Amino acid sequence: MSKNKISPDEKICAVELFLDGKGSQRSIAAQLGISYQSFQQWIRNYKSMGKGIFIKKDNKKYSSDLKISSVRDHLAGIGSQDDICMKYGIRSKSKLQKWINQYNSNEEFKTSGTGETIIMTKGRKTIYEERIEIVQYCIEDKNNYAETAEKYQVSWIGYNKRKINKC
Structure with missing residues (x-):
């Protein structure tokens, strides 16, 4: 696609x-010489x-709370990732995808001197049946991720719906 600056x-x-x-x-993306995905991102950001x-050209800073909330x-x-980006004012899906990868890789989202508890900790490996138990506990505990993660000594609570529906 074109590298021409678009005002x-x-x-x-x-x-x-x-x-x-x-x-x-x-059709509009083609007329501008940009990718369809870039134009979709413009629409999402505009909305x-x-x-x-x-107009703003500064780098946007995101708090650790926002990162954790959006990933959760x-x-x-x-x-969808588009919905979450719109909800939290995240400028690009790639930024959200990076945070998801960080979260799933047990990397910390550092807090900025606020005295908050750091949610991300080094977790441990779990077997499939244990993950189901952990997710069920989390759901019953009104999705209290931090408490569930601490109770089961895991770094994150998430699940693949397709796998759980096979039970």
Whole structure:
């Protein structure tokens, strides 16, 4: 795709054309010489953060609480990655995917001097049946991830719905 700079005004105009029903995502992206996925990201960001998202050029900082909440929502199946990015004002799905990988790799989301408990800790390996038990306990405990993780000495609580439905 093209590496030509597209001005903030052009981005806003393109998104508004789509939202007004005056073109499809694919056709507008093709006209601009950008990928369909990039245009989808523009739309998502515009809907969740407004026109200013195209004008600001500073790096956005995300709190550890926001990172953990967004990852937990994803693992709990609360919404698609697009939905979660919109809900939390995350600029790109790749950022959320990076946090998910960090979380699943037992890497810590450090807190910034707030005295909060660090949720991520080094976990241990579990067998399939134990993971089912852990998830069931978590659900019964109103999805209290921190308490469940501490009780079972694991680093995260998540599940693959397809595997659990096979039981």
